[in-house]
Amino acid sequence: MIRSIGSRADTVSRDRATAIALAKAEAARDCWVVEGIYGWLVREIQDRATTLIWICLDEAECSANIRQRGTRGGASAESFNALLDWADSYRSRDGSSSFSAHRLIFDEFAGAKEVLPTRRAVKAFADNLALRRS
Incomplete structure (x- = not known):
């Protein structure tokens, strides 16, 4: 679910x-x-995690994906543009949803972990999971 x-x-x-x-x-x-x-x-539940997978795509790829899917939930053009600006600022902004915060979570995680930096890596990882399940 x-x-x-x-x-x-x-x-x-x-x-x-x-x-x-x-x-x-x-x-x-x-x-x-x-x-x-x-x-x-994540900080609230990471003690229950056995594996951490960080999907860390380039901001340009994230923005292109956002543009492709378009607005959702009745979002305005203004809020859509704000979302694009926010996605583009991933590596430069501060806060718990920033690259530096995610890097710290990843670096401090003691369990199994992997970074997936491209869509190709994400697909290969998902395909591998599917093969292991069948």
């Missing part, structure tokens, strides 16, 4: 306490995956 933890289906951010509670509930399961950019949320 895929569940949106950091935001609701309509892309409105959840309050922090609710997001943390949902993430902790998912992380209490035997098998779980968290995907996203919320470093502050």
Whole structure:
């Protein structure tokens, strides 16, 4: 099951306490995956993780993907452009959703870990998982 933890289906951010509670509930399961950019949320559940996969694509590739998928949840042109600016600033901005914060989480993680820097690497990783499951 895929569940949106950091935001609701309509892309409105959840309050922090609710997001943390949902993430902790998912992380209490035997098998779980968290995907996203919320470093502050990862910090809340990383002690339950056995593996950390960092999908660290180039900002230009992320922005191109955002442009391709277009606006969502009734977003305005202004908020869409703000999202593109935010994606483009990944390596230069500060905060828990920045490259430097993600690098620190990755570097400090004691379990198995891997960086996937390209779409090709992501696809190869997913294909390998699929082969191991069959």
